[in-house]
Amino acid sequence: MKKGLIFTHNNSDFDGIASAFILQKIFNAKVVMPERVEFQVEAFLHLYEYIFPFVKYDDISFEEIDFLVFADTSSPQRIGSFFGSLPKDRELEVYIFDHHSLGYFPPNFKIMRYPDTSVGSTVTLVWEEIKKMGVKYSEIEATLMLLGIYEDTGRLLYTSTTYRDANAVADLIQNGANLMVVSRFLESGMNPSQRQLLEFFLDNSSKEFYNGVEYVLTYAELDTEVEDAALVVHKLRDLIECENVFAVLKVKDTIHIIARGLGDYLNVRKVLERFGGGGHNEAAAATFRLKESFVEFLEKLRIAIQKECKPKVRVKDVMTSPVRVLSPETSVEEARKILLRYGHSGVPILKGDEIVGVLSRKDIDKATQHKLGQIEVQRIMSRNVITINQDASLDEAQKLMIEKEIGRLPVVNDKGKLIGLITRTDILRVWHGLNVKKTKEFSTKRVILDLNTRLDQKVKDCLKIISDVSDKLSLKSFLVGGCVRDLLLNIRSNDMDIVVEGDATKLAEEVNKYINGKFFSYEKFKTATIKDKDIKLDFASARTEFYNFPAAKPLVEYSDLHNDLYRRDFSINTLAVSLNGDSYGKMIDFFGGYEDLKIKRIRVLHPLSYVEDPTRVIRAIRFEFQLGFKIDKADEELIKNAMELKLFNVISFDVLKEELKLLFSLDCSPELIIMRMKELNVFKLIHPKILFSFNLAKLKEYFLCLKTEGYGCNLKEWWFLCILPIIYNILKSEDRFFRRKWRFTKKEVLYIEKIKNFLIKFSRRKSMNIMKDFELFEALEQIPNEIFCFLKILEEKPLSDYISWFEKNKDIFKPITKGEELSNRGDIKPALIGEILKNLKKERFLGHISTYEDEVNFVNDFINKKG
Numbered sequence: 001m002k003k004g005l006i007f008t009h010n011n012s013d014f015d016g017i018a019s020a021f022i023l024q025k026i027f028n029a030k031v032v033m034p035e036r037v038e039f040q041v042e043a044f045l046h047l048y049e050y051i052f053p054f055v056k057y058d059d060i061s062f063e064e065i066d067f068l069v070f071a072d073t074s075s076p077q078r079i080g081s082f083f084g085s086l087p088k089d090r091e092l093e094v095y096i097f098d099h100h101s102l103g104y105f106p107p108n109f110k111i112m113r114y115p116d117t118s119v120g121s122t123v124t125l126v127w128e129e130i131k132k133m134g135v136k137y138s139e140i141e142a143t144l145m146l147l148g149i150y151e152d153t154g155r156l157l158y159t160s161t162t163y164r165d166a167n168a169v170a171d172l173i174q175n176g177a178n179l180m181v182v183s184r185f186l187e188s189g190m191n192p193s194q195r196q197l198l199e200f201f202l203d204n205s206s207k208e209f210y211n212g213v214e215y216v217l218t219y220a221e222l223d224t225e226v227e228d229a230a231l232v233v234h235k236l237r238d239l240i241e242c243e244n245v246f247a248v249l250k251v252k253d254t255i256h257i258i259a260r261g262l263g264d265y266l267n268v269r270k271v272l273e274r275f276g277g278g279g280h281n282e283a284a285a286a287t288f289r290l291k292e293s294f295v296e297f298l299e300k301l302r303i304a305i306q307k308e309c310k311p312k313v314r315v316k317d318v319m320t321s322p323v324r325v326l327s328p329e330t331s332v333e334e335a336r337k338i339l340l341r342y343g344h345s346g347v348p349i350l351k352g353d354e355i356v357g358v359l360s361r362k363d364i365d366k367a368t369q370h371k372l373g374q375i376e377v378q379r380i381m382s383r384n385v386i387t388i389n390q391d392a393s394l395d396e397a398q399k400l401m402i403e404k405e406i407g408r409l410p411v412v413n414d415k416g417k418l419i420g421l422i423t424r425t426d427i428l429r430v431w432h433g434l435n436v437k438k439t440k441e442f443s444t445k446r447v448i449l450d451l452n453t454r455l456d457q458k459v460k461d462c463l464k465i466i467s468d469v470s471d472k473l474s475l476k477s478f479l480v481g482g483c484v485r486d487l488l489l490n491i492r493s494n495d496m497d498i499v500v501e502g503d504a505t506k507l508a509e510e511v512n513k514y515i516n517g518k519f520f521s522y523e524k525f526k527t528a529t530i531k532d533k534d535i536k537l538d539f540a541s542a543r544t545e546f547y548n549f550p551a552a553k554p555l556v557e558y559s560d561l562h563n564d565l566y567r568r569d570f571s572i573n574t575l576a577v578s579l580n581g582d583s584y585g586k587m588i589d590f591f592g593g594y595e596d597l598k599i600k601r602i603r604v605l606h607p608l609s610y611v612e613d614p615t616r617v618i619r620a621i622r623f624e625f626q627l628g629f630k631i632d633k634a635d636e637e638l639i640k641n642a643m644e645l646k647l648f649n650v651i652s653f654d655v656l657k658e659e660l661k662l663l664f665s666l667d668c669s670p671e672l673i674i675m676r677m678k679e680l681n682v683f684k685l686i687h688p689k690i691l692f693s694f695n696l697a698k699l700k701e702y703f704l705c706l707k708t709e710g711y712g713c714n715l716k717e718w719w720f721l722c723i724l725p726i727i728y729n730i731l732k733s734e735d736r737f738f739r740r741k742w743r744f745t746k747k748e749v750l751y752i753e754k755i756k757n758f759l760i761k762f763s764r765r766k767s768m769n770i771m772k773d774f775e776l777f778e779a780l781e782q783i784p785n786e787i788f789c790f791l792k793i794l795e796e797k798p799l800s801d802y803i804s805w806f807e808k809n810k811d812i813f814k815p816i817t818k819g820e821e822l823s824n825r826g827d828i829k830p831a832l833i834g835e836i837l838k839n840l841k842k843e844r845f846l847g848h849i850s851t852y853e854d855e856v857n858f859v860n861d862f863i864n865k866k867g
Contacts (some may be wrong), residue, residue, distance in 0.1 A: 001028055001158070002066040002067060002851075003064055004027055004030075004066060004067040004068060004069055004301055005029055005030060005055075005060065005065055005068055006023050006024065006027065006032065006068075006071060007020070007029075007068065007071070007079045008020040008031050008067070008073060008079070009072060009073040009078040009079060010032070010034050010079060011037065012037045012041060013037075013072075013148075013152070014040075014041055014044075014144070014150075014151045014185070014186075015072050015148035015149070016034075016072035016073065016148075017041050017044075017045070017144070018144045018746070019122040020069075020071040020123075021071075021144065022123070022130065022137065023071055023097060023126055023128075025135045025137070026126075028068070029069055032056075032060065032079075032082065033056055033057075033077070035080045040186070041185075042402075043402050044144070044185055046401070047398070047402075047424055047427070050430075057085075062085065062087050062407050065072050065092070065696055066092070066093065067092060067093035067094065067112075068086070068092055068093070068095070068109075069097070069303075070094065070095070070098065071097050071098070072097070072099075072100075072122040073102050074101060074102045075102075075104065076109070077103065077104070079096055081227070086106075086161065087420045088108060089108070090108060091108050091109075092109055092110065095113040096111065096113055096115050097115075097122055098115040099119050099120065099121060099123075099125065099152075100115060100241065101115065102114060117549050118164075118672065119162050120160040120161040120162055121151075121152040123148035123168065124149060124164050126145070126169070127145060127168040127171070127172070131171070131311070135258055137178030138176075139178065139667050140178075142172045143172075143177045143182060145177070145496065146173065146179075147185055147186065148174045149165055149172075150167055150170055150186055152547060152635065152783040153165050155186075156169065157159040167169060169591060180262070183282075186234075194226060194232045195227060197220055197222070197232045197249070197277035198232050198239075200219075200220035200221075201218045201232065202236065202240070204218045205217075207610070208242065208302075210305070210309040211265075211306075211309040213244065213266050214244065214393060215243075215244035215261075215266060215328075215698070216240055216242045217248075217298070217301065218236070218245070218247050218248070219248040219294075219298065219300060220247075220248070220250070225251055226249065229247075229249055229257050230285070232247070233245055233258045233259075233260055234260065237260050242395075242784050243261055243262045243395065244261040244268065245261070245738055246268070246271070247259070249300065250290070253289055254288075254290070255288055255289070255297065256286075256288060257275060257285060258610070259279075259285070259300070260283055260344075261282055265309065265310045266305070266309050268283065268308075268310050269284040269551040270308050271301075271307075271308050272284040272285065272286040274304045275288060275301075275304075276288050283360055287822060313394065313430065314390065314392065315391070315392045315393070315394065315397055315411055315420075315422050316390035316391065316411065316420065317420075317447070318394070318422065318429070319390070319421060320420055320421050321419055322419075322420070323336070323347075323420050323422075324344065324347055325347060325352065325418070325706075326338065327351065328349055328351055328376060328381070329376050330349075330359070330376065330377050331374035332367045332374070332375055332376075332377055332766075333362055333368075335347070336373070339361055343363045344361075344464075345360065345407065346358060346359060346408050347359050348385075348410045348421065349377060349378065353410075353417055353418070355385050355387065356378070356381075356385070356420055357377075357383050357603065358410070359376065359377050359382070359387055360382070360407075363380050363381065363382070371851075379675040381594075385677060386404050386410075387409060387410045387418075388400060388410075388411055388422065389410070389412060389414070390420070391846075394427055397409055398424075398427050400461050400562075401424055403425075405743070407423060407424050408421055408423040408424070409423075419558065431608040440837050452699055454490070454491070455487070455503065456494060457624075459496065459535060461725065462511075462515060462537060463496070464534075465511055465515065466507070466511050466579050467580060467584055469514075470507060470579060471477060471581045473502075473506055475500055475502040475506075476501040476578075476580055477498055477501075477507060477579045477580065478499045478500075478561055478576040478578055478579060478588065479498060479566065479577040480499045481497045481574075483495060483496050483497055484575040485492075485572050485573055485575075485597065487843055488594070489597065491662070494534055494536065497538050497540070497541050498538065498539050498579070499576065500539060500540070500609070501541075501542050501560055501561055502541065503525070503542040504527060504528060504539040504540050505521050505523060507539060508528035508530060509528070511537070511539075512530050515532055515537075516528045516532075517531050517532030517533075518530070518531040518532070526539075526540065526543075529540070541558050542561050542564035543559055543564055545562075561576060562590055565590055566590070566605060569604065569609070569620075570593075570596075570602055570603060570604060570605075570620065571604075571627075572596050572597050572601075572602065574591045575587060575589055575593045575594060576588040588865075594851070600627070600630060601629060601630060602623050602629050602631045602632060603631075604638065610635075610638050610639050610642035611645060614643075614647045614685055615651070615659045615685075617642070617680065618659040618660060618662075618685075619659060621663060622662060622663045625663075625672070625676075626668075631680075638684075640681050643680070643682065643685070644684075647684075653741045654743070656685060656686070657719075657743075660723060664713065664718060664719045664776065665713050665718070665719070666713070669703070670699075670703055670722045671696060671699035671703055672696075673691075674725065674726065675699070678692055686726060686727060687727065688724070690727065690729065694725050694793065698725075698795075699793075701792070702792070706721060706789050709785050709786060714745075717745065717748050720744070720748045721786055724787075726791075728790075731755060732756065732759060749788060750784075751787055754782065754783050754787060754790075755787060757779060758776075758779045759799075761775065762799060769800055769806065770798075771802075772846065773867075774842045774846060775807065777845060779812065780802075792807065802826070813844045814841065815837055815841055815851045816855055817835060817837070817840060817852070817855045817856070817859065819833050819834075822836060822837075827863060828859075832863075836859060836862055839862065843858060
C-alpha cells in the first residue's frame with residue numbers, strides 16, 4: 001500500500017489544520033505538523049492532541065513516501081523549510097486540496113488533483129470528498145471542520161462564500177459540531193476604526209469577580225459610530241481571555257452596550273433587559289439615550305451584572321478526588337501496573353503530605369523500553385510540579401495546561417495539601433456538556449424517573465424502605481443497571497439491583513428487618529440478596545475492577561458509583577437512579593446511556609472493553625435481538641479487531657457457554673443470530689479453526705425441521721442444537737477438546753458420539769455400495785430426530801445424497817410384523833423379540849424378503865434354529 005505525507009501551509013489556520021487531519025480519512029498518510037500555527041490553533045491542538053496526532057519533521061523518512069497531499073496551499077514553498085527536503089530525484093504523486101490558485105511545483109511532482117477556487121474554504125472541498133466516499137466523522141472532527149469553514153468565510157459573511165460552504169456548515173452542525181467550542185476559538189480581522197475602538201476597550205477594561213464569576217466591564221467614548229462593533233467585542237473577549245464581556249460605546253449622548261458570555265453562570269440577556277435591550281443568553285445588546293452621568297451609568301451597569309452572577313463551577317467541582325498517589329520508592333514496574341490497572345495516564349508522587357513529583361505514562365514507557373523497571377520512580381519523575389488551587393476557574397486550569405504543555409494538574413487546598421487531580425479530559429467534558437459533577441454522585445444531565453408510575457406497588461414499597469434505611473445509616477444507595485434500562489423502556493421487572501457507596505451487606509440486613517424475606521449474604525464480596533415471593537433485591541457495594549490480561553477474570557476493589565458504573569459492559573446499562581430521600585428518583589447518567597437508549601444504540605465505554613471481556617460481544621448481539629437495538633458502527637470495528645487478537649486460548653468457556661445459552665434462549669430466529677455472529681467474526685471465540693459453510697436458507701431449513709419435530713428453546717440442549725452448525729467441522733476432528741472445555745451434558749455428549757460414529761462409518765464405506773450397507777443404515781437410523789434435522793442440511797457429497805435417500809426410503813424397510821404379534825405367540829421368548837424385529841428389517845433392507853408371508857416364514861425358521 002502506498003504511503004504519503006500531508007502538509008499544510010506554515011502559520012497554519014483552522015482551515016489548513018482541519019483539512020489536513022480530515023484528509024487522513026481518505027489517504028494512507030500522516031499529517032506533518034507545520035513549523036508554526038496560529039495561537040488559537042495551537043491551543044486547540046494542545047487540548048485535542050490525542051485525537052489529532054501528527055508527525056514532526058525529524059521523524060519523517062522520505063524514502064518510504066510515495067505521494068504528497070497539500071491542504072489549504074497550492075504552493076509547496078508555503079510549507080516552510082520542509083520544502084527544501086522534499087525528494088527531487090524521483091517522481092512523486094501530488095494531491096492538492098485548496099481553494100487558492102495553483103503555484104509552482106517542481107517537475108518531478110506529478111499533480112493528480114488540482115485546486116478548486118470556486119469555494120470559500122478548503123474544508124468544504126474535503127467535506128465534499130468524504131461525503132462522496134461515505135466516510136464517517138466524529139463530533140469533534142465536525143467541530144474542527146466547522147472552525148475551518150467559519151474562519152475562512154468570516155462565519156459565511158465574506159463575499160467569497162458559496163452555497164457549497166453553507167451546505168457543509170449545515171451538515172457539520174447536524175452531525176454534532178459544537179458551536180460553543182467554535183465560538184471559543186475563532187478570531188476575525190478588523191478595519192482601522194475597529195482596531196482603534198479595540199485599543200480604547202483594552203485601555204479601559206476592568207476585570208472583576210463576583211460569586212466566583214469573572215467578567216470584564218469596559219467602555220469607549222467616540223464622536224462617530226463604528227461599523228460592526230460586535231466584531232470588536234468578540235476580538236476583545238479573546239484577547240483578554242475572559243468569558244463574559246460588557247463593552248459600552250458612548251457616541252455623544254447615545255449608549256450602545258454589547259455583551260458576550262457563555263450563559264452558564266452569567267446570563268447577559270437578562271442583564272441588558274434591565275436597560276431595554278435583549279438578545280440571547282450568550283449574546284445581547286442594548287441602545288438608549290443616556291439620562292444620568294456616564295460614571296453613574298457604569299456603576300448602575302456593574303450592579304446589574306453582579307445581580308445575575310451565579311456561583312461558578314471551579315476546579316474542585318470537576319476534579320477527581322481522592323486521587324491515587326505513589327511514594328518515591330515505588331518501582332517503575334509497580335507504577336506501570338498501577339496506572340494500567342486504573343487507566344491513569346499520570347500520577348502524583350507524595351512524600352508525607354508534600355508533592356515531590358509527577359510521573360506520566362510516557363516516563364514509564366521510556367524507562368521500560370530501557371529495561372529500568374526495577375528502579376524507583378523518584379529517579380525518573382518530573383520534579384517541577386505545577387499545581388492549581390481548588391478554587392481556581394477552569395479557564396485558569398486550561399491556560400496553565402497550555403502554557404506548561406501538561407495534561408494534568410494536581411489540585412491543592414489553601415494549605416498546599418493535595419486534594420485531587422484535574423485533567424484536560426475533565427475540562428473537555430465541561431465544554432461539551434458531559435459528566436459535569438456538581439456533587440460526587442450526580443451528573444448535570446438528569447432525567448427524573450417517576451418511580452410511582454413505572455413500578456409495581458410491592459417493589460415501590462421495598463424501594464421506599466431502602467431509601468429510609470439508607471438515610472438512617474448515612475449510606476448512598478442507587479438503583480442501577482438493567483432494571484433502570486428496562487424501566488425507561490417500560491419493561492416490567494421485579495428484579496432490582498442496588499449499588500451502595502459503603503457496606504451493602506449492612507444496608508441489606510437492616511432493610512430485611514422490615515421486609516422479612518429470605519436473606520443471603522456474601523461477606524467476602526460485600527453483596528447480599530433478599531427474596532420475597534416474586535421480588536428479588538440484589539445489594540452490592542460500589543466497586544471497580546481491572547484486568548491483568550485480555551479475557552482474564554476481573555480483580556475487584558471498592559470504589560464509588562462512578563467507577564462502579566464504569567466497569568459495566570454497555571452505556572445503556574450504566575444508568576442509575578438515586579434512592580436517597582433528598583434526591584429520590586433522580587437519574588444519574590455519567591456515560592451517555594440515556595441518549596443511547598433513545599436512539600437504540602449499543603455502545604461500550606472504552607475501546608478495550610471487548611478485549612478485556614470478549615463475552616461482551618455475545619451480550620451485545622443478545623441486546624440487539626432482545627431490545628431491537630443496533631450495535632454502534634464504531635463498536636462493530638472494535639469487535640472485529642478484538643476477534644483478531646486470538647482470545648480463544650484465554651477466554652472462560654463456562655462464561656461463554658452461559659452467554660450462548662442466554663443468547664439462544666431468546667424468542668427470535670436463531671438463524672439470524674448465527675448470521676450476525678458470522679458478520680462480526682464471533683465464531684473465533686468458539687474455536688479459531690471453525691469453517692462455517694451454511695447460508696441463511698440452509699439454516700432456516702434446519703430450524704424449521706426442529707420446530708416441526710417439536711424442539712425449541714424450552715429444550716435444555718437447545719443452545720447446543722443452535723451452535724451445532726457452527727462447530728460441526730470441529731466436532732469431526734476435535735471433539736475431545738470440546739468435551740473438556742465445554743463440559744457438555746450426557747445428552748450433548750450422546751449427540752456428539754452419534755454424529756461422529758455415523759460419520760466415521762460413512763467415511764469408511766463411501767467407496768462401497770452404501771445403499772446395501774445395513775450397518776450404516778442402522779447407524780443413521782439411531783441418530784436422534786433433532787440431530788437428523790442437522791444432517792439433512794449438509795451439502796457434502798456423497799453424504800448429502802445418502803441422507804436424502806435414507807429419508808425417502810427408511811419407512812420401506814420397517815417390518816410388517818409387529819412386536820405385539822410376536823409376543824402373542826406362545827413359542828417365542830420375550831428376550832428374542834427385539835432380535836427378530838431387527839433381523840426382519842435387515843432382511844427386508846437386503847431384499848431377501850418383501851411380503852408378510854416371507855416374514856412369517858423367516859420368523860418360523862429363526863425360532864427353529866434357536867431351538
